[in-house]
Structure formats: C-alpha cells, structure tokens
Amino acid sequence: MRNLLDGIQSTLLMGAGPSSVAPNTYLALSRNTLGHLDPYFIKIMDEVKAGLRTLMGTENLLTVPMSGTGSIGMEAAFVNMVEQGDKVLVLQNGVFGQRMVDVASRLGADVKELAFKWGTPVDVQQVADELKSNDYKIVAVVYAETSTGVRNPVEEIGKLLRGKDTFYLVDTVTALGGMPVEVDKWGIDICYAGSQKCLSCPPGASPITFSPKAVEFINSRKAPVPNWYLDMSLLTKYWDGNTRVYHHTPPINMFYGIYQAIQNILEEGTQNVYARHQSAHEQLVKGIEDMGWEMLVDKDYRLPMLNAVVVPDGVDEAKLREILLKEYNTEISAGLGALNGKIVRIGLMGYNAQPHNVEFILDALKKIANS
C-alpha cells in the first residue's frame, strides 16, 4: 500500500511556526511509550516542570505542559480564570489579541478590548489611563504577537498592575525559548506558550504556569471550571505531590519531545540561545534592507523570531511563497487578517535561527524577486 509519509520532504520551516525540529527531538518522539502513571515517566514529567520553570522565569509550582497545541494554553488560561460576568481587559494589536477577546467572550467574560494599530506595540500610557478609570479582574496581552512581529511592553504593563488584585495574563507562545520571559519578575499570574515555535518541538504540548494567587482563585471558584479536560484543580493532582491521581492520559511521546527540546536549550545556555536569535534577526533585517525592502515594525519593537517583511509593490507574495515552497522546499508565512497580501512573515525560531538559514532565505528571496 502506498504510504504518503514516505513522500514527506525535509522542508525548511521558516514561517510563523511550526519551526524545524532538531534531530534529537525527532528521536525523542519515537522513544518507547510508557504508561502515564509509570514512575519513570513521572521522573521525566518532573524534569519537564523544572525546565519550564527555568525558561519561564518562575518558581510557580503549577508549571506544566498542557495536552494540546499552543491555542489550548490560551483556552486553559481563560477557562480556569474567568467566571460569568468577570471584567477582562484585552490589549489587542493582532490576531492573537483578537483570539483572546473571542475566547474570553465565549466564556461569559465582560470583555473590554483596547485596540492598537497592527504593527505597533501596545501603548503603555493608554493602558495606564484605562486602568485609572476602570478596575479589571484580568488584564491580558500577547508578548510576541505572531501576526505582526511586534514585541509588546509586557514588563512595563506589569508595573501598572503592581499591588492590584488584577490577574496579569500573558501569551508567550512565540516568545518562549527565543527571548527572555520573566514571569515572576514581571508580575505575571498566568502565562502560556507553545512547543512548536522557539522550543523547536512539533506542535502538541502547551507549557503553562499559574501563580500561587491564580491557583488560590481557581481553588475557590464559585462554579467548577466549565471544561473538565483543562481544569487545573484536577490536573494539579496528577502533576504534583505523591498522589499522582489519574486525570486524563497526556500525550506521552509529545512530552518526551518537549523534554528534549528544553534540554537542548538548557545545554546551549538560555542567554546564548537568545543571543543567537537576536543575531540571526539582525542579519536578516540587514539583508532585507540591503534589498531595498522594509520591515513592518519599528526597530525598537521588533521580535527576533518573527519578522514581518513588507512585500514591495509589484511582488506577488502568494507566488513568492509558492515558489519558495516548491523550488526551495522552504516555508514562510502569509500575513493574517488586514495584513494578508501586504507582508510575509519569516520565522527564525529555535533550531532555525542560524546564519546559514538566513543567508539561504535572503538568497532565495533575491533570486525570486529578480526572476
């Protein structure tokens, strides 16, 4: 019988994610499956938790990978924290901020959306003004807005919330593993990420952390979390302590993958990894500007791992991406929403943030644009 898997190409994934995966992480995925209550698997879980705490800059006990892809982190964050009618402020400057509005609204939150022009960062002064006139239970923002390539001022927004009862909820799906994330220092209460961006693991596990204050809230909710699968008050009994109560069977082999991906980062050294991302980014920007093309985002707010490049007039971006995929076996991403057709998004994530990949993509772009 013909097997489609035999025809899978080794595509260079330089889009908005998933990113390419290191050989030892692929190997990890194919290790023998263990039972979810096997003491040896629990040892692996414990090291995954410890590694995530290091990458996320937190001592939160409740720091685990969720059993789904990046978006399940967003769902888990809101479904555990929102009760009917809760006031939630979402700082929105891209698709993933919009998704937060959607997710929280479906859960019955009273959502106020503070919107900023896509391609620009959240304006801290506007947030400060909003917080003077209104109290919110949750303030939510995306650190690395994957749809625009903007880094939002997460640390500065956190300062506005010091001493308040407000829960600070931050999406670091694209950031984690590619730039510093400091959950405790920045006063973040709930923070989630994805495996398939700068961790360079295939999609399928979503790291999440909850502060003691957030855990206290979850354990004292008026109504149970309206999502059994993602209820952290149940999950924590599986992940913590000596009880290890069965909740659901987690994706064992995906967790092997994230174990290896975290170990790869810790072995290289987090600061070295972040510097490698920054350096690849600067190399790419220089090449793009040398071609006479422009970056969408102002220099001060550019993400290293997600580069939004404005497609010049006369260049068909869909055609560009198609040729890259067909002739160069390389994937880059289209713009989303209002930016569709106007930008392409070039990822330099994890394993892919290497000088030779930057050279390769710049070379390909030049050849295609000049052909």
Added chain:
Amino acid sequence: MRNLLDGIQSTLLMGAGPSSVAPNTYLALSRNTLGHLDPYFIKIMDEVKAGLRTLMGTENLLTVPMSGTGSIGMEAAFVNMVEQGDKVLVLQNGVFGQRMVDVASRLGADVKELAFKWGTPVDVQQVADELKSNDYKIVAVVYAETSTGVRNPVEEIGKLLRGKDTFYLVDTVTALGGMPVEVDKWGIDICYAGSQKCLSCPPGASPITFSPKAVEFINSRKAPVPNWYLDMSLLTKYWDGNTRVYHHTPPINMFYGIYQAIQNILEEGTQNVYARHQSAHEQLVKGIEDMGWEMLVDKDYRLPMLNAVVVPDGVDEAKLREILLKEYNTEISAGLGALNGKIVRIGLMGYNAQPHNVEFILDALKKIANS
C-alpha cells in the same frame, strides 16, 4: 548532561492504555514536521479522515482527529452539542460514564444519570422505560467501558432512538480499532475515540465524527460554542473543502502517527484485526480460568481488548502490578473507583493483541501468584 530519555525501557503496555506501538508508527512520529497549511500535509489529513470514516463505519464529512488525547473527544462532543439547560441522559456503568456526567454538568446541561452496577452492561429495557417518560436532547453512553471491561449494547440503545430528535452520543475510546464500530448503521450522531488504545498510536489525537444532523445543530446554536479550541464550526473550515482556513496549529507529528496506525489496520484488514483481538481475549480468559481466577464481567458482555480480572483473596494486586512492572517490564492497570484493589485490568489492544503476549502475561501471573 544526563538524558532521562536514554533510560526509557521497552515496557510491554498491557494495561488500560496507552498500548504498545508498532515500530512503523514510532517512525511516523519522527518524520519531518510540515507546516499545517502545506498542501502535502493536507493530503495526509484527507487520508486520515477517509481512514477514520472506514474504521468508524460512517460517511460523515466531519470526521477528524482532534488535537488532544482521548478525553478531549468527550469534551469536544459535549461542548459542541450542549446549550444551557439542555436535557442529557447519561447511561452510567463506570468511570467514563461518570466523567460524562461531570463534563456535561460543567457545561450547564440538565443531566439525568441512569446508573447500572459496575461490571454489568446498561439494561436496554430500563433505558426504554426512561425514554417513554422523558424526552432528552442527548443520550450518551460508553461503548467499551474501560474501567470495568463491559461492552454496552450500543446498537440496541440506538434502536430506541430511531425517529426521535435526540442526539445519540457514544464514547468508543477503547473500542475503536479493536471491535466493529458502526456509527451510521447504529444511528450514532456523535462518536469519539482515542489514539492510544486499539489504534496503537501514542496518546495525542482523538478521532471524532459528527452526523449531518449534529453539524446542523452546531451551526444553528443560540450561543457560540463556549470553547474556541474545540468549536467544530471553526475547525471544519480548516479540515474541509478548499478554503483551509487556519484555526489552530494541529499536532502534525501525532497526525503522522495516526495516519500510520490507521494504515496498519487497513492493511491487515479490519475483520482480521477484530478477530485477532477476539482470539487473544479468548486465550487470556481460558488461561485465567485455568488458574482458577475469575473474570469480573459476564461472558456475553466482555470486551476483547480490556479484561477485568478479579484478584483472588490473598493476592495483593498492587504488589502484583509492581512486580510485573519491575521484573517483567510489563504494565497492567489497577481497578478504578469502587473496583480499586479488587480487579486488575489487562489490555489486549492493537499491536499487543498477540498470542505470545497472552502467553507471557499468563506465565508471569502464575509465577508471581505462586511465589
């Protein structure tokens, strides 16, 4: 740096799941990750859908793997179908029936639980009587109750619902791939399964199917599905037709795994696979009875893939399982809930349903019990 993954043993997984995985399915997991909008990945998705339709006995267009483990299937089934106050009848004779009650109640359903003694099947006459006096929007039952080893009379219950508006929701997590599942013939509207049981793929993907009648309901809900990640009205735009609208990034490599696992079953032939499960089951039961031990479930309602064995007085089941794991590298499962300490659960799922595995486990049980 020490790598825990290097110490993973090749454990024979003969518990309630996960089950052992075929070598070519492990290999599938480690294939190069493709982008979730890559046309080649979409070809793979299309074949996964077609294969699941065959295994589930359905022509439902909306037949896909969900991006999570088995329990996310249950969550997806209820969260898409339940609106506040909807009347739901759950036929409960085990842990997974109980979980249905919990999941549906959290979503605001008005749940009636019809409970049956654990280890016995749902009584069809009692269901018929209940349906005479009450109308329900949803009737839900577990086909293969993993906690007790009971096969419930899913086909017969379906007959009671013919011609009614009621949606018939069936859990086939443990059944699918190990015994016939006939969604269309049995009049099932929503049916989900897991990858880590008789499909012999690691946990991380949950096949689900919705009938046209269920899809029509989802598209005409009064309020949006209170779960963005699992909203089938959004997901279907990614999985169907030519639009392929990005929703969330699915677990690409897990879907390679399920592709291979399905292909393994189709290559062997579904009827051959079911017969192999039945034959391994009969071999096990004979051996257990030859030892003077007993099965929990009456012959007519035993599952082939999940064998609940009553632990004789004087045998410490926790010790038994511990020795099996430590000295025989073999996992079997404890009883859950009220059956904890009273039974062990021996899985004969997918790749593991082989005569030599049955011989091995019987031999080990005898040695341990006589030592």
